[in-house]
Amino acid sequence: MPRNAPALDPNPPNLARLRLFIEQLAHLLEQPASEAQQLHAAAPLLAQLVSHDDWLPEAFAQPDPQRYQQFLLHADSRQRFSIVSFVWGPGQRTPVHDHRVWGLIGMLRGAEYSQAFARDADGSLSAAGEPVRLAPGQVEAVSPRIGDIHQVANAYADRVSISIHVYGANIGAVERAVYSLDGSEKPFISGYSNRLLPNLWDLSLEPRP
Numbered sequence: 001m002p003r004n005a006p007a008l009d010p011n012p013p014n015l016a017r018l019r020l021f022i023e024q025l026a027h028l029l030e031q032p033a034s035e036a037q038q039l040h041a042a043a044p045l046l047a048q049l050v051s052h053d054d055w056l057p058e059a060f061a062q063p064d065p066q067r068y069q070q071f072l073l074h075a076d077s078r079q080r081f082s083i084v085s086f087v088w089g090p091g092q093r094t095p096v097h098d099h100r101v102w103g104l105i106g107m108l109r110g111a112e113y114s115q116a117f118a119r120d121a122d123g124s125l126s127a128a129g130e131p132v133r134l135a136p137g138q139v140e141a142v143s144p145r146i147g148d149i150h151q152v153a154n155a156y157a158d159r160v161s162i163s164i165h166v167y168g169a170n171i172g173a174v175e176r177a178v179y180s181l182d183g184s185e186k187p188f189i190s191g192y193s194n195r196l197l198p199n200l201w202d203l204s205l206e207p208r209p
Contacts, residue, residue: 003081004094004095007022011091012056012196012206012207013055013056013154013196014052014054014055014056014192015055015057015200015206016055016206017049017052017054017055017202018049018055018073018074018083018198018200019047019058019122019200021045021046021048021083021121022074022083022200023151024175025042025045025081025166025193026033026076026080027078028041028045029081031187034092035102035143035145038143039102039104039141039143040089040095041182042104042166043104043139044098044209045142046104046106046135046139046166047106047137047139049106049164050106050107050108050137050138050139050163050164050184051136051137053108053109054184056085056108056162056164057073057116057198059108059196059201060073060085060194060198061085061087061162062087062093063088063089063160064087064088064089064193065111067080067089068086068087068088068089068092068094068154068184069086069193070084070085070086070160070190070191070193071084071085071086071170071192071193071194072084072172072192072194073085073164073197074196074197074200075170076170079169079173080168080169080171081168081169081188082166082167082170082171082172083106083164083165084164084167084171084172084192085162085163085164086114086152086162086163086164086165087160087162088110088153088154088160088161088162088163089154090100090154090156090157090158090160090162090182091153091154091157092153092154093152093154094151094152095151095179096117096125096136096149096150096151096178096179096181096208097149097150097151097170097175097176097177097179097188098144098148098149098176099106099142099143099144099148099167099174099175099177099200100144100148100174101143101144101167101168101169101171101174102141102142102143102145102167102168103141103142103143103165103166103167103168103171104138104139104140104141104165104166105134105139105140105142105152105163105164105165106134106138106144106148106163106164106165106189107134107135107136107137107138107139107161107163107164108136108162108163108164108208109133109135109160109162109163110136110138110154110156110159110160110162111133111134111135111136111154111155111159111161112133112152112153112154112155112161112163113131113132113133113134113152113153113155114130114131114132114134114140114149114151114189115127115131115150115152115153116128116132116147116150116199117149117150117179118147118149119183122183122209123145123182123183124165124182124183125149125180125181125182125183126181128147128184131193132158132202133155134163135137135149137145143168144157144207149179152163171190172189172190172192173189173191174190174202175188175189176188176189176190
């Protein structure tokens with residue numbers, strides 16, 4: 001090993017899984033297809049990624065005691081899609097909010113509840129159906145076309161949960177809204193919790209077969 005070379009982590013994250021997902025998703029989005037067709041084809045790719053819990057770097061899996069974290073893992077150079085890890089501390093939840101682009105949510109670790117909301121005739125919001133519980137390996141979709149307003153919560157009051165979200169834009173830069181149950185909206189742009197990205201492309205740091 002060259003002098004001053006970084007020591008290899010004995011259990012490094014298997015970033016090849018994330019690289020493969022990025023490559024597959026980028027290829028899929030290059031094909032002419034409707035949003036419904038794209039979501040149908042992309043969901044199994046995300047399910048495959050989140051069926052393994054050996055690839056997410058620890059820096060992007062850290063909870064915060066005050067609020068959930070949204071760590072950017074990858075943003076497409078043309079902002080066609082972004083991939084983020086949502087890290088939920090015990091009992092943490094989002095406000096009721098929307099996305100305004102398509103999205104896929106895959107559960108990596110722990111579990112979460114997603115409660116959909118719909119507008120009533122008077123413009124207020126009410127829960128639409130029962131909360132959906134996502135367990136590791138499961139995936140659900142959101143979009144303005146199929147239902148875009150929901151609230152998400154860690155299913156556990158005593159442990160961290162992590163979900164991997166894929167959106168059809170650079171979601172940290174999209175202007176969207178949080179909602180009160182009376183239907184009033186407050187615009188927001190989420191940004192990201194991290195200032196650095198995972199190094200996906202330096203293959204020299206990965207163990208050799």
